[in-house]
Amino acid sequence: MDASIPYPDPATRRTALASVFAALDAELRGAAAKSTDASTAKSLREFTRLLSSIGPNLAAREPVGPSERLTVCRFWDVGLRTASGIPNALxxxxxxxGPCFSWVQNPNYRRQPPDPxxxxxxxxxxxxxxxxxxxxLGIDPRLALGVLLLGPHAHYPLHAHxxxxxxxxxxxxxxxxxxGGPWRQEPAGAVIHHAPRVRHATRAGVTPLLAMYLWRGDLVTHARLTGGGPAAPA
Ligand SMILES: [Fe+2]
Structure with missing residues (x-):
């Protein structure tokens, strides 16, 4: 994340946020239409209902403080550069x-990291x-969405929420x-659905993993590592 990139003004932020919501809405609608699982399709459509009803002034919120950076942010630029097969507008x-983001970590993992x-x-x-x-960047009480960044080969072990x-x-x-697994490799532009409390894990490949996440339902309870489960893929 280059410090020389200008911090966008409110109008630019509003436009960019609207682009993010519109692109996600379209991608999730497409995934719902193609899903062979009725409950997953229904869940995806519920996300699109929320996304498409986010208030237009949401982006007008001014940042509450300086943006926070983390060590993993060294992979942000390469993550964006290697994004492919997804809408250019997104x-x-x-x-x-990017310059507005405040990067954070799950307090459960900060207390007890899964590996050094x-x-x-x-x-x-x-x-x-x-x-x-x-x-x-914007407030909505009904859903949470943002970006997840993992460094190369980072293993985010089994967890649930x-x-x-x-x-x-x-x-x-x-x-x-x-x-119940197994490990599967996903292309860029994949939509991956996790029902409440289902255990799931992720491991980045040789390049950083950049993904968007969306949550609805219980937005307060942080994920917890569940232990056990699959070994990291070779
Ligand atoms: Fe999760």
């Missing part, structure tokens, strides 16, 4: 919003979410585990 909007290098290779930034959550979750991958090459 990549451009994220590039615009994890906290240097993991972080997320909230684009929209509830007012009492981590710093967000009560929120319904979607990941929308911006980069290719990461491996994903859900429920």
């Amino acid at each position: 990549v451009a909007a994220l590039e615009t919003l 290098s994890f906290l240097d290779n993991y972080g997320y930034a909230v684009i929209a979410g509830p007012a009492d959550g981590p710093p967000a 009560p929120a319904v979750e979607i990941y929308y991958t911006l980069t290719a090459g990461a491996e994903w585990w859900r429920g």
